[in-house]
Amino acid sequence: MSLPAYFFAHGAPSLVLEDHGYTRFLKDFAQTLPRRPKGIVIFSAHWEAPVQQVCLVDTYDTIHDFYGFPEEMYQMTYPAPGDAALSGKVAALLTDAGITSERDTERGLDHGAWAVLKLLFPEADIPVVAMSVNRALSNGQQYEIGKALGELRKQDVLIIGSGGIVHNLRQIHWNAGPDHVEAWPREFDAWIARRLENWNTDELFRYRELAPFAAQSVPTSEHFIPLLLAMGAGDAGRKARRLHQSYQWGTLSLSAWEFQ
Template sequence: MTQPAMFLAHGSPTLAIEDNAYTRFLKQLAQQLPRRPRAVAVFSAHYDSPVQAVSDDEVHETIHDFYGFPEEMYTISYPAPGDRELSRQIGDLFRANNLPFELSAGRGLDHGAWVLLRAMFPQADMPIVELSVDSRRTPAEQYAIGKMLTGLRQDNVLVIGSGGLVHNLRLLEAEASAPSNWAVEFDNWIGDQLKTWNLRMLFDYKQRAPHVRDAVPFYAKEHFAPLLYAMGAADDERTASKPFQDYQYGSISLNCWMFGGAGNGPID
């Protein structure tokens, strides 16, 4: 059975120690897959590079790439194995599509990757290859890079994009009891394009989406990019569903979008 590709919001790093609806969803998510993946390839918003990078490690170190959080956050270790065979397989796909890339050893997993994967695969026994994104590329280019990995899904590899559709730390409301209307309107507009696989509108989201400057500020556009990479990896099926949606601090969107694979109905 073919694995889906998926976009997962990683929210605040404190998701690693929180018990809420989203963390409970993540802990059940792996059981909802068609079968256990042989490996995960994850595009992380916190690995933004002009040259496409592909991790190449036997065992990943855990990067604590945040500050000002509870001390226990800095003691978490997630020593998941790498998959050098998959790293080279991905490199071959990039090479075949004339995409310059580099195999990168020793960097470790950033929190965009390990916070989510630790919830999904808590035993740290799932082989992982982390991939960079390039926030300077156009949406069409980001989608095209994801599309290069479409065949991996038939090879039982789970492709994940980790980021945040609405991610503006300057507009957080610590005491918010409900999501901000502008954040919901942006999410809903993006959702309409995903459900109909409207690439023309989606690739032009910076000009067309409501509240886009608040939802995707210039200093955090790398958080939106993983959506396009994950979506491109399901270009062969072009189906989309959203099994989870919630918000933190009024506007930080916590959602999961699944593309292709089992459980997604046809696009209308």
Template sequence: MSTLPTLFVSHGAPTLAIADSPASRFLRQLGQTLARPKAILVASAHWESHGGPAVSMAMKPQTIHDFGGFPDALFAIQYPAPGAPGVAARAASLLSQQGLTVAQSATRGLDHGAWVPLHLMYPGADIPVAQISIVRGASPSDHERIGRALAPLSEEGVLIIGSGSLTHNLYEFRGQPIDAAAPAWVSDFGDWMKARLDANDLQALRDYRKRAPHAERNHPTDEHLLPLYVALGAAGDGANAERLHASYEYGILAMDVYAFT
């Protein structure tokens, strides 16, 4: 079985699931371009644990609508994919072997960081899915280490997805239209990230909050960028980064998608 790439997907606002935008159109065709995985493991910005990563063992994960104030059509969406408790158990074992403390949840469902992109990529909801958390207060390096521990799963037919957003400062939303132009403080950050990923400059990437332009303005908190480091680490040493998609929504959300091989 060939090794699958790992992905970082910017899921933007929950309305990505029902919007017609360059990012939603890209994700609708992305799943068709990849070898079909036997299961999917998603590290979502919307599940944070303390002290170490957590994995979901749910057999039938519920669709979690973890947002408010959006159209009824969004709340009507269900993503009834089967769970992947075997993959979650394998992930927990791999993480434990690297000295990480791992929690297991029997009931955790799929938050919108997982089901929104998967609803677009795999609308049939017929591929088993498990989630893994990010760790509150842990560094990019810590999340890269989590990803490295999970790397064998890619060789076993599991598609590892880090789901967050390349930029994520919702305090800057001022009612802009979805196709608003990105200001320089957003685009400069995205350009810096691409250059560092292209160069595999891990030291700069790990220290992005000090080195990248406008880092704290784009990420007042960094939970939406940490899934990128999980995906990067899961691709192994010397990973090659390829930006598959780049666009902006509402001017402030960079919707980049990266594949790591």
């Protein structure tokens, strides 16, 4: 049985310090896997590049790409090892699918990657291949990148997209309590969920014109793209299951999806 692919919302960088239902879900997640992954391929919304980047490093530096957070955040590290062989497999699969890629031998893990991984696998002892996203591509092209890597799931490689389905920082209400959630993010999330569960890619790829509150929920697409990449990696089975849904600060969606 292949490992599923996953999409995880990474929320704010402070996610690693927070204690609520979503962080507890992430901390318990590894126990739900059928076996320990041999490697992780992770796409982060916070690494954008015009050509698909595939990391090839010995050990990752930790990028603190945020400001105004508690000092503890800037002392955190996630020195995950790289994996040259896995990086090579990723590049080869992309080439076979007609997708151009480049090796990056310097970049560390940004908070879109390490903040999630630190909760999922706190020991930082599973090899990681970090991947970029490109918002200039069509939604169908995003899906095809994920699909090209789906074969890795048979080799016990965990494919993760890290972003956010509803992610509009201008619409966040920092003083909102955990029980206050506006209606529009719920409506958009529900629309997306139905398309994922029915594997309706035709409508999903057209979410900007079809979904309610799409422009408000996805003002720019870099946080939505990892969902499509993770879904594409599940193309062989085409089974989507929502594992968690909650909200922060009135509008920020914290969701987790599994693609078998």
